[in-house]
Amino acid sequence: MPLSSEVRDRCRGFLPAGAELRYLFPALSLNPGMAPVLVAVTSRTVTVLTCSFLRRNRPTGVLVHYPRTIQLGPVDTRTTPTIEFGNLMLEIDDEYISVVRCADAEVDEQSFLPPDPLPDL
Template sequence: MPVSSKVRQRCRGLLAEGDVVQYVFPATSLMVSMMAAHRNFVIVVTDRHVTVLACSTFRRWKPVSVWEQLPRSTELGPVDVHPSLGPTVSFGGLVLEIDEEYVATVRAADLERDDDALPRDPF
């Protein structure tokens, strides 16, 4: 299920000025800097950054602060699939569990981070 426009609007308010949102997906932390933690995040991939937004403790879809901002060249994958956990990604000191429906989003964001990975437009 795509992220709602209301959540995207909340995310835009926390991004750097001029960032154009390309991908947004929710995630839940399994590890934060080698410490077990259960925290909800919204990952926003823009044309210039990968921004990890921390969500409210009681509301999964309400980002309240910027946890970390990484360069757009940051690789989000590969997606590891664990039988007991589901899909996970690791970047920026985080191990995040994502819903299966967002695996394609992570892979698409990784493909677009490098302009040489995509074929040239014939037109």
């Protein structure tokens, strides 16, 4: 289920000034400990926001900022979908796998495009 505009507005308050929010998805941090987080992808940064345990979609602070050049995937789907980037391992819902892949495609589109079938033309 997509996150509401209310949640998106709350997250904007924790992002750098003038940042355009491109992708936002909830996750569960698996290290250190299990904690709900929101991952906000802007044109310049990937920001992981901590959330309240009682209200999972209510950001309470910034856990970490990464440059936008970081790859969020690949998504490991052997059991529950997980992604690992920086020093974080996050569990995500199945419906957000495509969001992670779209965010990664913006960073490195060459690895997500099919090979040219007629390279000599």
